[in-house]
């Protein structure tokens with residue numbers, strides 16, 4: 001069917017033409033061209049000529065959006081404990097609170113101060129890691145069995161009932177830093193206990209050609225389909241209530257990922273059905 005002859009369509013000028021035809025000082029515009037953010041500058045050279053310079057700023061704009069979101073999340077995370085501390089402190093300062101209630105208020109203040117301290121510590125680690133691999137230190141061969149044994153002992157100390165089964169051969173070594181690996185393995189084991197609903201946790205490692213894979217597996221609810229990548233994003237949580245109650249900031253896995261990538265490794269999560277299996281792959285030493 002042909003279009004009705006009474007309907008006249010005036011197509012919008014091409015964005016580049018718009019910039020070209022700007023008069024006066026050199027035009028400077030941000031346009032959308034084929035789905036990309038483009039900054040355009042035009043210098044008219046007398047009709048119909050113009051020099052039009054295009055800069056693709058898509059990535060810059062995307063990074064700005066990520067930064068804005070990060071700041072807003074960080075502020076939001078800090079606001080709750082700060083508000084709580086301010087409120088309880090004000091009540092205490094006003095006086096007239098009995099000793100037992102005072103103690104309760106003070107422990108809430110203390111707990112919230114701890115949350116702020118943990119969040120700030122995580123933010124500082126992220127800031128240090130951000131795009132600066134050299135701060136990680138030189139990679140050296142690290143025995144994986146020792147790292148896992150230490151992390152499992154620490155986890156059992158914190159959660160005495162935790163059932164952690166370790167199967168890591170003594171000779172397995174990876175290239176990394178001891179501090180970084182301690183943090184990575186501890187974090188994954190702690191998460192497996194915390195979010196795995198006290199189900200048994202297994203830690204296994206195997207060598208595959210020039211790489212070593214370490215898998216931390218629990219039998220809990222696992223990661224729902226579609227969230228496998230998002231859980232490594234900063235501040236992304238599936239269970240915000242439980243995360244906050246246990247002092248989590250939603251930054252744990254983001255830090256783990258940065259630390260692993262800084263030493264040339266990668267990390268991902270698989271469905272263990274039931275449960276989650278976090279796999280870390282690093283260069284074998």
Ligand code: ADP
Nearest residue numbers: 191192195231237238239243248249250252253
């Ligand atoms: P948090 O600091 O909140 O513990 P993480 O970055 O360590 O944050 O984890 C992000 C989210 O991923 C958690 O809030 C939790 O919902 C989910 N998660 C992490 N590990 C597991 C696991 N083993 N089983 C189920 N969910 C998990």
